[in-house]
Amino acid sequence: MxxxxxxxxxxxxxxxxxxxxxxxxxxxxxxxxxxxxxxxxxxxxxxxxxxxxxxxxxxxxxxxxxxxxxxxxxxxxxxxxxxxxxxxxxxxxxxxxxxxxxxxxxxxxxxxxxxxxxxxxxxxxxxxxxxxxxxxxxxxxxxxxxxxxxxxxxxxxxxxxxxxxxxxxxxxxMPTLPALTLRTAPQADGISGLAAMLDGSGRPALVLGAGVARCGGWDDAIRLAERIGADVWTAPLCGRECFPEDHPRFAGFLPGFRERIVDCLAPYDGILVAGAPVFTWHAEGGGPPWPDHARLGLLSDDPAHLSALPGGTGVLGDVAYGLFALAEVTTARAAYSRRALRARPVPEPGMTPAHILARIARNRPPDAILVEEAPTARQALQAVLPVIRQAGFYTTAAGGLGYALPAAVGVARACPKTKIIALLGDGSAMYTIQGLWSAAQAGADIAYVVLNNRRYAALDNFADRFGLGDLPGTAIEGIDFAAIAAGLGVASRCVADVDGIDPALAWAFATTGPTLIEFRI
CATH class of the missing domain: 3.40.50.970 (Thiamin diphosphate (ThDP)-binding fold, Pyr/PP domains)
Incomplete structure (x- = not known):
């Protein structure tokens, strides 16, 4: 024995x-x-x-x-x-x-x-x-x-x-160590049903969520959109990149509000949501969750997404496999309307998020990865700083603060030959400011950019939206981020005027290792 x-x-x-x-x-x-x-x-x-x-x-x-x-x-x-x-x-x-x-x-x-x-x-x-x-x-x-x-x-x-x-x-x-294949392709009859829905639509749209990024479905999404001439939207409050934002079929970002989602999707008669629920909302609303006249399909590897589906057709399985299969079996056709490349706005020079982000877009290394946690600047980011590469964007899908500053260290460890740009609000940065020490110890190639508006401005914006008036606890004056960064071992600069923006960015992008720029906006 x-x-x-x-x-x-x-x-x-x-x-x-x-x-x-x-x-x-x-x-x-x-x-x-x-x-x-x-x-x-x-x-x-x-x-x-x-x-x-x-x-x-x-x-x-x-x-x-x-x-x-x-x-x-x-x-x-x-x-x-x-x-x-x-x-x-x-x-x-x-x-x-x-x-x-x-x-x-x-x-x-x-x-x-x-x-x-x-x-x-x-x-x-x-x-x-x-x-x-x-x-x-x-x-x-x-x-x-x-x-x-x-x-x-x-x-x-x-x-x-x-x-x-x-x-x-x-x-x-010692336990047995089995080798398992954990990704499961969607069933063929489910793909056939989604394909029939798309082929029967005169004006199709794709709504893509983070599940596309998690399974590596970037190229499959591009191929399907181009094959059927669909417009592509990013799902509400999405934490990853799903589709190149400079592509002619890219239509924009769905907001996290029910009525506005319906307005955005109103031109379409066939909607396929892939890798996201239908839909993630940020505030209470009313009316239908998608346009009444449109047929709806959902492709996801998450059973919770399907169990909450308020109608339409749901298919469970790996999103990349599903998008690939759909591109194989749907009918190739021209887009129902030509979509010109969206002209990016050119913000007026000033110490504003839009102008600073536009300068980042112009000066960043072409393969740079963006890790973001600046809620007040999110709309400006989407307007002027497009994500154009696979695995090029990370943010929090939960809405809580304190994620991006240290997450950038992990991304840098996984991608040591790539410049990481960590875009932070001042409030966000202070939740996990200790992460700068870990960045310094690792020599992580991260350009931290802190947009310091000296308050939790996102809360002020919501108060204005809902007519709540002035709120207590939103002012956070008196923090010197450049000094904190230097104390934790990260080279830093503070910029308070427009003329200093480009030189500071050039310094950060040319430096190997972690840097921090505090922009007083």
Missing amino acids: TAVRTITVHEAAFAVFRHFGVDALFGNPGSTELPMLQAMPDDIAYVLGLNEAVVIAMADGYAQASRRPALVNLHSAAGTGNALGNLFTSFRNGTPLVITAGQQARALLPFDPFLGAERASEFPRPYVKWALEPARPEDVPAALVRAFHMAMTPPTGPVFVSVPVDDWDRPCV
Whole structure:
């Protein structure tokens, strides 16, 4: 009888990590994580963040840009709590993260110990796909295998495993490491139904969401739009790039308001939404969710999108496969109307978001990647700073702040030969300003651009929209971002006049490593 060779949980866990392509562990360590971090292998780097929100966002940016799962380690309940805001963002971004968190020793758990995480697996819910604290130490490696599979199974997302501090040195048996194909093509009859809807439309439109980017469907979307002559809209509040914004078929960005969505889509009689729900709204509205006269189809890998579909035809499956298949079977035809390339506005010179973003568009390296969290400047960005490359744009799909500054570090790690432009509002930047230290330590090639209007201006804009008058707590005067950046190891400049814009951008784009420009707008 063959003897079963036992190894430690630590050895088995790192074998699991390697099997799934992990080359970095993003963390902020504490006492309950020390046995995991002991004797870290040379082939897995430890990427330190000075706050758990920073850690999650760095891992999120890395996972999205590398299109691989990222590994995170948090410190018990306190660290998990610090991470929850950006964990919510990762959940809404659909980012495959495997999050481990330390737990007190098993023998202490009945006695309410210091640093004990009571009901640890429930704490991060509902913003993880799956969570577990294994019942026995020897079950930890198998739980990690399942965690990676759960994170990578569409719709992708974060998962959570709580590991007691005394588990890592315990003996276990190495679990089986299956190789799984997790992407599933849509059924043929579903594709046939969507194709018939598009072929039967005289004025078709595509509405594309982040699911297109997650599955690498950029080229497939272009091919389908060109084949059937469809206009292309970006889905409301989308966190990724879906279609080249300088393409003749690109029509614009749907707003997050029901009535305005219907107005934008009114010219069309056939609408295919791909990789997004129907629809994401930002405020209460009334009336139909899409034009009454139009036929509607939905293609998504997320069953939740289909279960919430208010009508029309829904097809479940990988979005890139589906778009490719539709481009194969739909009837090729000319566009129902010629769409000229949209002329980009030329803003008047001034210390305004529109003018600064237009100068970024003119001066940026051609392959630069944009990571954005400047809500007040979003409309200006869409007007004057087009995203024209695949995997060229990342933002928060959740609406919470504190994501983009550290996420840029993760994107830079995944794309080390590409300039990253991180566009931030002043309020957004302060949520996770510690991420500048991680950028400096990594030598990340990031040009941080802070649009400092000295307030939470997005809230003022909403107050005006809904007639709420003046609000308390929106002014944030007196912050010197250039000084903070210098103190955290990032070269910086402050620009307060128009003549300084282009020289500062030229400096940032020519410098290798992290820089920060504070624009006083």
